[in-house]
Amino acid sequence: MSKIAKTAIISPKAEINKGVEIGEFCVIGDGVKLDEGVKLHNNVTLQGHTFVGKNTEIFPFAVLGTQPQDLKYKGEYSELIIGEDNLIREFCMINPGTEGGIKKTLIGDKNLLMAYVHVAHDCVIGSHCILANGVTLAGHIEIGDYVNIGGLTAIHQFVRIAKGCMIAGKSALGKDVPPYCTVEGNRAFIRGLNRHRMRQLLESKDIDFIYALYKRLFRPIPSLRESAKLELEEHANNPFVKEICSFILESSRGVAYKSSEYSSEEKQEE
Incomplete structure (x- = not known):
């Protein structure tokens, strides 16, 4: 009643x-x-x-x-x-x-x-x-599953945020964010991967594969789009390659990636 x-x-x-x-x-x-x-x-x-x-x-x-x-x-x-x-x-x-x-x-x-x-x-x-x-x-705006967005963040129209991402508070985001990435800043760029969410959703071997995939994608040469195309050609049957690389290639606004911003945190892990 x-x-x-x-x-x-x-x-x-x-x-x-x-x-x-x-x-x-x-x-x-x-x-x-x-x-x-x-x-x-x-x-x-x-x-x-x-x-x-x-x-x-x-x-x-x-x-x-x-x-x-x-x-x-x-x-x-x-x-x-x-x-x-x-x-x-x-x-x-x-x-x-x-x-x-x-x-x-x-x-x-x-x-x-x-x-x-x-x-x-x-x-x-x-x-x-x-x-x-x-x-x-x-x-x-399109937001996938298991996404966390910090307080006071503003996101531009038509931006896509894929599954498992973390957007830090007080960010201003104007570009797309691929799966499992963490972004921060004004304008926000990828700073690393969302380890916490990956551990909740994925097996260890899959996490290792995704880390290695992003390292290859985010090399300065070739470009991000060219790297994504190459990965799809070489690993056409891998679901993570399809998910991540297809997202990158379908982006109309571009990906929130800048090599100098991404590398600092990840290099400390190596």
């Missing part, structure tokens, strides 16, 4: 599943759908065509599904789809998609979005991610 505060304002067109809790002074618009076990604390606003998955908890003054902050948006149909078991903390803002993108913003499962996180239109966030306080995502 759902538990709904008397002061909540809920459209009769909204779909509220069983076991949902809606706190005082929440506002729920026409196209909103709340799956089982969703919990809204007080003063949450949900608008537009917004779906919230099972057992997701949203804290006070979060605003989800309102009109995208894009001057090209003219009221066309778009969606915000949020998966299961997410924690969305105070004052978060998440916008739906636009006609100029994929027409939806997607958030996976088991993510933590801390206070004051902003997720703009057409972003795609995987699962098991942590976005710390004040992280700002511009439009069309």
Whole structure:
């Protein structure tokens, strides 16, 4: 049975599943759908065509599904789809998609979005991610699974961050980040590999292979793209080579790599 505060304002067109809790002074618009076990604390606003998955908890003054902050948006149909078991903390803002993108913003499962996180239109966030306080995502950003982004970080539109990456706090990121990399700075560049996440997700032999692969990729000569092409030719059947090198070759913004920035930490390990 759902538990709904008397002061909540809920459209009769909204779909509220069983076991949902809606706190005082929440506002729920026409196209909103709340799956089982969703919990809204007080003063949450949900608008537009917004779906919230099972057992997701949203804290006070979060605003989800309102009109995208894009001057090209003219009221066309778009969606915000949020998966299961997410924690969305105070004052978060998440916008739906636009006609100029994929027409939806997607958030996976088991993510933590801390206070004051902003997720703009057409972003795609995987699962098991942590976005710390004040992280700002511009439009069309793609974030893979198991990514951590430190507080007060700003990320340029269309940037892609692959699986298992760590973005240090107060970074300004304008280029793509390949799998399992750590980046830091303004502008942010790759500083090394995310050992902590790799140890959680991978076997030791796979970690060793990925370290060796990145050492080959990040040699000054040939270029990063040429190195990625060579690796794909020589190791076409290796899943890690496919994942990492394909990501590099598909990058439209370029990779956040500068040899002088990457090498200092890694050389100390050798």
